[in-house]
Amino acid sequence: MAKRVDISVHHVTRVEGHGNIRLRASDGKVEHVEWQVPEAPRFFEAMVRGRSFEDIQTIVSRICGICSVTHSMAAIKGIEDAMGIEVSEQTDKLRILCHYGEQIESHILHVGYLVAPDLLGQKSVIPLVKSHPDVVKTIIRLHRLGNTWMEIIGGRMTHPVTLKPGGFTVLPTEEKLRQLKGMMEDAIPDLKALAEVVLGLADKLPDFDRDTEYIALSGPDYYTFYHGDIVSTDTDEKVPVQEFERVVNEYVVAQSTAKWCKWHRDSYAVGALARFNLNADLLTPLAAQTAKAFGLKKGACNPFLNNVAQVVECAQVIEHGLELLDELLTTGIKPEPVKVEPKTGEGVGSVEAPRGILFHRYAFDEKGFCTKANICIPTGQNHANIQKDFEAFAPQIIDRDQDEIRLLLEMLVRSYDPCISCSTHYLNVEFV
Amino acid sequence: MAKLKTAIFDFACCEGCQLQIYNMEEEILDLLTLVHPVEWREAMSDQSEDYDVAIIEGSVTRREDEKRLKEIREKAKILIALGACATIGGVNKIKNHFEMEEVKACVYGDDARRPHLNTYPTKAVGEIVKVNYMVHGCPIDGEEFATIVRCLAMGKEPKIPNYPVCVECKMKENVCRFEYGEICLGPITRAGCGAKCPSSGMWCFGCRGFVDNPNVNAAKDVMDQYGKTIDDLSGKMLLFGTEQEQ
Numbered sequence: 001m002a003k004r005v006d007i008s009v010h011h012v013t014r015v016e017g018h019g020n021i022r023l024r025a026s027d028g029k030v031e032h033v034e035w036q037v038p039e040a041p042r043f044f045e046a047m048v049r050g051r052s053f054e055d056i057q058t059i060v061s062r063i064c065g066i067c068s069v070t071h072s073m074a075a076i077k078g079i080e081d082a083m084g085i086e087v088s089e090q091t092d093k094l095r096i097l098c099h100y101g102e103q104i105e106s107h108i109l110h111v112g113y114l115v116a117p118d119l120l121g122q123k124s125v126i127p128l129v130k131s132h133p134d135v136v137k138t139i140i141r142l143h144r145l146g147n148t149w150m151e152i153i154g155g156r157m158t159h160p161v162t163l164k165p166g167g168f169t170v171l172p173t174e175e176k177l178r179q180l181k182g183m184m185e186d187a188i189p190d191l192k193a194l195a196e197v198v199l200g201l202a203d204k205l206p207d208f209d210r211d212t213e214y215i216a217l218s219g220p221d222y223y224t225f226y227h228g229d230i231v232s233t234d235t236d237e238k239v240p241v242q243e244f245e246r247v248v249n250e251y252v253v254a255q256s257t258a259k260w261c262k263w264h265r266d267s268y269a270v271g272a273l274a275r276f277n278l279n280a281d282l283l284t285p286l287a288a289q290t291a292k293a294f295g296l297k298k299g300a301c302n303p304f305l306n307n308v309a310q311v312v313e314c315a316q317v318i319e320h321g322l323e324l325l326d327e328l329l330t331t332g333i334k335p336e337p338v339k340v341e342p343k344t345g346e347g348v349g350s351v352e353a354p355r356g357i358l359f360h361r362y363a364f365d366e367k368g369f370c371t372k373a374n375i376c377i378p379t380g381q382n383h384a385n386i387q388k389d390f391e392a393f394a395p396q397i398i399d400r401d402q403d404e405i406r407l408l409l410e411m412l413v414r415s416y417d418p419c420i421s422c423s424t425h426y427l428n429v430e431f432v
Numbered sequence: 433m434a435k436l437k438t439a440i441f442d443f444a445c446c447e448g449c450q451l452q453i454y455n456m457e458e459e460i461l462d463l464l465t466l467v468h469p470v471e472w473r474e475a476m477s478d479q480s481e482d483y484d485v486a487i488i489e490g491s492v493t494r495r496e497d498e499k500r501l502k503e504i505r506e507k508a509k510i511l512i513a514l515g516a517c518a519t520i521g522g523v524n525k526i527k528n529h530f531e532m533e534e535v536k537a538c539v540y541g542d543d544a545r546r547p548h549l550n551t552y553p554t555k556a557v558g559e560i561v562k563v564n565y566m567v568h569g570c571p572i573d574g575e576e577f578a579t580i581v582r583c584l585a586m587g588k589e590p591k592i593p594n595y596p597v598c599v600e601c602k603m604k605e606n607v608c609r610f611e612y613g614e615i616c617l618g619p620i621t622r623a624g625c626g627a628k629c630p631s632s633g634m635w636c637f638g639c640r641g642f643v644d645n646p647n648v649n650a651a652k653d654v655m656d657q658y659g660k661t662i663d664d665l666s667g668k669m670l671l672f673g674t675e676q677e678q
Binding site: 011013014015016017018038040041042043045046047049051052055058059062063064065066068109113114117123124125126129140143144147155156157158159161162164168169170252254257 | 442446451457458477570633671
């Protein structure tokens with residue numbers, strides 16, 4: 001009798017948002033494999049029309065709870081680009097620093113709470129509380145660091161309130177920044193311990209390479225999450241973020257409420273591994289050392305290594321964050337009242353979300369009311385690549401037990417750290 | 433005491449309120465002595481149809497989601513709406529100020545007619561099924577959530593503030609946002625957040641919904657005193673206050 005494999009995962013667990021996996025195979029031959037996105041679309045680009053520039057950040061932050069600082073920053077940068085607003089060096093440094101808090105919070109949430117159970121053979125972090133109490137406590141301490149970090153600069157953990165076009169509503173005190181510095185320094189041993197744990201489990205990550213185009217921000221002269229141009233591993237071209245539409249090339253497919261993207265190939269990937277592949281030469285010492293311990297090198301194209309790249313980036317943001325804090329504390333925090341006069345214009349803001357490059361475009365009328373918006377989300381950019389990975393990976397594992405195939409496909413989706421509710425917002429507007 | 437079998441389900445939202453549950457850090461371990469989570473898709477691979485408490489995050493924006501919500505309500509003894517999207521519709525309701533066909537065309541262009549992209553005007557959870565308790569806010573406050581869960585486990589009625597944010601803001605000795613020439617929804621919005629936004633230099637945008645009987649006359653007096661109009665106010669109320677007008 002022919003051996004049949006029939007897998008239907010309705011709403012993959014331990015990811016943000018709703019995604020389905022379908023696979024049919026017969027006699028070791030994959031007949032059909034599909035990554036589906038049935039998430040309810042929320043239409044943010046339509047909803048911001050008519051709203052004041054000073055309310056945009058409050059609205060679009062709600063695209064994603066896990067990357068709310070990232071969405072706020074992309075919106076604010078887009079507004080500043082549209083209205084020709086320059087910000088001070090202090091504002092720039094504080095924003096980069098606040099954004100780092102979200103990178104570590106999100107990466108630890110992903111590696112610690114969502115992926116670790118797979119590597120330790122459990123269905124969630126809850127059994128790990130008993131079986132691996134020290135690991136769970138380390139994860140909790142690092143997660144709290146990310147949250148306190150965002151709270152000190154952004155006013156609260158999720159959906160920041162101090163970030164606004166032109167600067168900050170309220171600046172963190174030097175005392176709070178010194179407190180943050182102490183917490184970051186104390187976190188380094190925890191981070192090393194977590195890296196050791198992940199390293200010990202790295203052989204559980206499937207061995208699967210697929211040559212892939214990676215896209216991220218790059219420049220100026222450090223490992224960037226906030227400034228820079230769009231770059232790809234396929235070319236030497238640097239594309240200004242204002243021209244992001246010619247990179248993302250969005251299109252609609254029947255299996256997804258989120259659009260798919262492609263640039264030089266049928267699909268591309270964004271996220272920690274993409275940033276690593278494009279910017280690894282700029283890593284800080286501990287981050288570079290962490291990558292070396294894992295044997296992670298530029299050119300890596302195993303999607304499961306995105307989890308390792310996230311651990312490397314945790315070291316990166318703590319080390320570079322400490323440098324920025326030293327600079328800020330040396331010059332001292334100076335009061336900078338912000339007054340923005342709205343004006344007509346159009347602009348783009350791009351930053352790296354923990355899960356990859358994010359683009360926001362806005363147009364405003366002369367009173368500062370939004371007339372058009374276009375938002376392109378990292379997970380949206382990864383969906384096509386997840387499908388292409390499925391098509392290459394499924395035949396390699398099809399001889400295994402059905403439950404194991406299912407788990408491996410779920411792990412593949414999780415490795416992208418998808419933020420699916422984010423990704424179902426996109427727009428098809430021609431800007432004139 | 434038997435642990436409360438609890439399931440968490442998400443609908444249209446940013447999942448930031450579930451994130452506040454993670455953000456309780458060690459305190460989750462404490463809550464796990466009272467609660468037995470049987471399904472929580474964002475955190476666990478376990479699934480169950482047998483639960484006492486269903487926690488619903490997010491709004492309903494599609495017919496198929498309405499059906500799913502009703503099925504959950506039938507199985508649960510207690511249903512909790514978690515966060516602004518569930519309690520009042522949240523920012524998802526800004527959509528209701530537009531024609532649905534136009535909203536779809538704006539976002540999906542020529543593909544808007546495809547069936548899998550369908551949508552209808554956003555509804556809060558209480559517009560479809562009976563809600564027993566509400567955890568307000570965008571996002572929720574982890575402490576308040578923990579208090580409500582503890583009360584349920586001990587059979588007590590949780591006390592949710594029914595006075596405006598201004599009360600908590602005054603206690604923090606903040607300068608009123610109206611003094612800065614801003615519009616603030618503090619006078620009509622339910623407290624319980626500790627006036628977090630005004631304390632961080634931001635006006636209140638009403639994410640906890642309005643108090644049960646807002647003192648509209650007093651709010652109007654404040655508006656008059658600072659030379660603000662109803663138009664100024666409604667532009668801000670629209671963010672979280674759509675269809676709550678009384």
